[in-house]
Amino acid sequence: MKTYLVNTKSKKYPIFIGKNILIKFCKLKEKYLNNTKKILIITSKNIPKKYFLKIKKNLKNTECYTIILPDGERIKRFDQIIKITDLLSKYNFNRKDCVVALGGGVIGDLSGFAASIFKRGINFVQIPTTLLSQVDSSVGGKTGINNSHGKNLIGTFYQPNFVLIDTDTLHSLPKREMVAGFAEILKYSLILDKTFFNWLYKNGKKILSKNYNLISHAIYKSCKFKAYVVKKDEKEKNLRAILNYGHTFAHAIETINNYSKKIIHGEAVLIGMMLAARLSNHMKYLSSKDLSDIKEIYKQLKLNHNYKNFVNKKNINKIFKIMSNDKKSNGKTINIILLKKIGSAIIKKTSLEKTFFPLINQDLKNGKY
Secondary structure, three states, X not given: OEEEEEEOOOOXXXXXXXXXXXXXXXXXXXXXXXXXXXXXXXXXXXXXXXXXXXXHOOOOOOEEEEEEEOOOHHHOOHHHHHHHHHHHHHOOOOOOOEEEEEEOHHHHHHHHHHHHHHHHOOEEEEEEOOHHHHHHHOOOOEOOEEEOOEEEEEOOEOOOOEEEEEHHHHOOOOHHHHHHHHHHHHHHHHHHOHHHHHHHHHHHHHHHOOOHHHHHHHHHHHHHHHHHHXXXXXXXXXXXXXXXXXXXXXXXXXXXXXXXXXXXXXXXXHHHHHHHXXXXXXXXXXXXXXXXXXXXXXXXXXXXXXXXXXXXXXOHHHHHHHHHOOOOEEOOEEEEEEEXXXXXXXXXXXXXXXXXXXXXXXXXXXXXX
């Protein structure tokens, strides 16, 4: 089992990565949640029952409750938060008790937000079961829900007590979800480390085919990259914004498609990252050689960046409006994340009208995406 310590201004906490380590939850609970007498496990319908049975195994002197929610991004709403907090109240949870998120990024975001606001904050543990949540959303303390105007517009920064990443949970993960998780892994290489980019180019096919030694390394590196950024900028005042590379357009695509399974988060991020790379080249930051290398890894690993099925002349204005309402927006300007080169990102304060909008409109006009 590998361990990495996340060190932020608000809290220090460990990330545990390994195979078949769900059964270690009891010992970790005794060490990091010694005064916790009640646990609420929040999970979703697609999570195998054996996972929370492993978590419950050997728990002593602890009341354990479970709530099973529907699947999908659409559950990140206030009515689900009320359902969770009502349950916490019903069973008299106090601040020393704990919410455990067992599932993908949606469950983590929702559970973390509930934990952060119930009695102004109770203990919280992340147990991510998808590759995307293991490398991204479970680390760093961002929680949130959606509203009709966009994704994750309501939320808090709230760090977990620890993160438990069991790679065995990936056994049943569909190829589509593996690709979605790989998108975030690739993002770290593009914004922070060209050597890691080259490693992913060499090993990407094996990762997507579930070589667990390589997956474990990719998860560890991704968590390390994110922890590095979060340590320097926990509340996203500056540097942490680079983690949103490709996400402005991605979130707009997800929102316009009503968070349906037509496109999932990682797929949208792949599209957004390629668009941002093209824009970086168009604005004379990213060299044509680096852009070509990025296109090549997409081609090599069959990663889709075509967005013609999601964006058209009928919905483009609504997409622009959603992008303008992004969290990174500041009135007439927005912080967009561009690449100077593979492994190095910059934050550019500009307007969408001068950057993304002309490029997307040109794509629509030419029929090339």
